[in-house]
Amino acid sequence: MTGEHGIPAGRLAQWLPAQRWFAGKDRPVDVVRPHEPTVLIEGDPALWHVVVDVVQGERVEPYQLLVGWRSGTPEIASSALFGEGSDRYEASGDADLTAMLLDAMAAGTRIDGLSFAAEPGEQLTGGLRARPITTEQSNTSLVYGxxxxxxxxxxxxxxxxxxxxxxxxxxxxxCAHVARVVGSITGELAGEPVTIGMLQEYLPDAVDGWAMASTSVRDLLADPDLRPDEAGGDFAAEAERLGAAVAAVHADLAGALGTDPVDRAELARTVRAMHERLDQVAAAVPQLAPHVPALRAAFDAVGAADLPPVSRQYIHGDLHLGQVLRTVGGWLLLDFEGEPAAPVAQRHALQSPLRDVAGMLRSFDYAAQQFLVGEAEHGPETAARAQEWAQRNRAAFCAGYAEAGGPVGDPLAHAVLLRAFELDKAVYEVAYEHANRPDWLAVPLAAIARSTEEGEGSRDQ
Ligand SMILES: Nc1ncnc2c1ncn2[C@@H]1O[C@H](COP(=O)(O)OP(=O)(O)O)[C@@H](O)[C@H]1O
Ligand SMILES: [Mg+2]
Known part of the structure; x- marks a missing residue:
């Protein structure tokens, strides 16, 4: 059955969970309720902007779709078709249709509840065709020309x-460490403005941090005689620059949007939240059980000692090597939305900048360990060399951060808090890997084991 304007609500309930960007994969979709569509292009081909409410038990979340229709067979991936019995498709891959989005921003058009706008002072070049980026992420990005x-x-x-x-x-x-925003699309939701799209300058020659770091680790592991600091692909200088870039972004966010002091009550809430996450994950993942006492001790240490104060502020919130781009001019940070699964209120909550540092430190560990996943063959030397790579780059990142003078100064001066944040992140990874990639579970578990053993070692001294 098709609803308003032929949008197949019944089909969407099956189609949505198959999309990489669909964030509600933890529960079945009960029903999909389309809002009134906005007609962006009338005729043949046609384009509608449609918000759909996805109902999953008591959870109702709105998602946006570009819905296309044309006579004949559209030249799009078959996975874009909403399904049997419907001639409508997700149109973000249809360049004939998506060209209008840029043109409308260039012209400053308003169509029903949708406002297309260039940023103040920006002159946009219209008439460009778009292709979706192939590495599909939490959202859908189109590159125009x-x-x-x-x-x-x-x-x-x-x-x-x-x-x-x-x-x-x-x-x-x-700030020199972000790509320029040049336009946006704004809609309306529950009587409030809602950001539908963000247009930025595209950097065609940029390489993402994960790809660069992976190349460096691969080079190292390919040659057993090489040490991390000798490899032509040594990443440490880049890691240091990246640390400086993150510190600069933190300083600018603090300056622009302010900071909040952290009192003991706030610190206690943080510790409680870490324990709660651990409760949940330990209940679901039996392999975590041996580490629970040491994890609890690491979290409690945050509340126990008189630690150097760290304020809260706007932070990136989901920082890892896949969220940074190396351009000729330096490192850029991308995607400041925060953890995709987190509720909006939580994403906007002010947090410790050390959370971002912890996220990046975990990412260095992942970059180092990725080639050992599922490789029963590798010996202890390979594991030790991967570990050495991670240590070298983690240290370089922190040195770069400290040198640049971000709001927390030297991250290593906050060792207790930083370690707790890193372990909290690793607990989150345990849950994620357990649910999605069981082979990878060893990566966060090994990190937890290493860190808690070290922690116990240092207490014994
Ligand atoms: N300004 C840009 N220039 C070049 N590539 C970019 C730019 N912005 C994003 N990208 C690429 O698009 C990918 C997805 O962007 P991101 O903002 O992380 O979206 P998502 O929210 O879907 O994760 C990035 O990993 C990066 O490879
Ligand atoms: Mg991203």
Whole structure:
């Protein structure tokens, strides 16, 4: 059955969970309720903008879709078709249709509840065709003629999207470590404005941090005689620059959007939240059981000691090597939306900048360990060399951060808090890997084991 304008709500309930960007894979979809569509292109071909409410038990979350229709067979991936009996398809891959989104931003068009706008003072070049980026992520991004990248936020929440908010604030502060925002698309949801899309300058020659770090680890492991500091692909200088970039972003966010002091009550809430996450994950993943006492001790240490104060502020919230790009001019940070699974209120909550540092430190561990996953063959020397790579780059990152003088100064001066955040992140990874990639479970578990053994070692001394 098809509903309003032929949007097949019944089919969508099956189609949505198969999409990489669909964030509700933890529960079955009960029903999908389309809102009134906005007609973006009328005729043949046709394009509609549609918000659908996805109902999953008591959880109802809005997602946006571009819905296309044309006579004849559209030249799009078959996975874009909503399914049998429907001639409608997800149109983000249809360049004939998506061209209008940029043109509308260039012209400053308003169509029903949707406002297309260039940022103040920006002149946009229209008439470009778009292709979706192939590495599909939490959202859908379209690259226009190698010049612009338009991110269409899939899961919507009323208000200005945090990614756009932070990009604008950093840009206004003159921060060199973000890609320029040049336009946006805003809709309406529950009577409030909602960010539908963010247009940025596209950097065609950029390489992402994960790819660079992986190349470095691969080079190292390919030659058993090589040491991490000898490899031509040594990453440490980059890791140090990356640390400096993150510190600069933190400093600019603090300057632009303010900070909040952390009192003992706030610290106690943080510790409680870490224990709660551990309760949940330990109940689901039996392999975590042997580490629970040491993890609890590491979390409690945060509340126990008189630690050096660290304020809370806007942070990136989901920082890892896949969220940074190396351009000719230096490192850029991307995707300030925060943890995709976290509720909006939590994403906007002020947090310790050390959370971002912890996220990146975990990412160095993942980059080092990835080639050992599922490889029963590797000996202890290979594992030790991977570990050495991680240590070298983690240290370089922290040195770069400290040198640049971010809001927390030297991250290593906050060893107790940083270690707790890292372990908290690793507990989250345990849950994620257990649910999605059981082979990888060994990566966070080994990190937890190493850190808690070290912790016990240092207490014995
Ligand atoms: N300004 C840009 N220039 C070049 N590539 C970019 C740019 N912004 C994003 N990308 C690429 O698009 C990918 C997805 O962007 P991201 O903002 O992380 O979206 P998502 O929210 O879907 O994760 C990035 O990993 C990066 O490879
Ligand atoms: Mg991303």
């Amino acid at each position: 190698g010049q612009y990248i338009l991110k269409l936020f899939r899961k919507l929440s009323p208000g200005i999207n945090k990614d756009l908010l932070l990009h604008r604030a950093l840009q206004a502060a003159g």
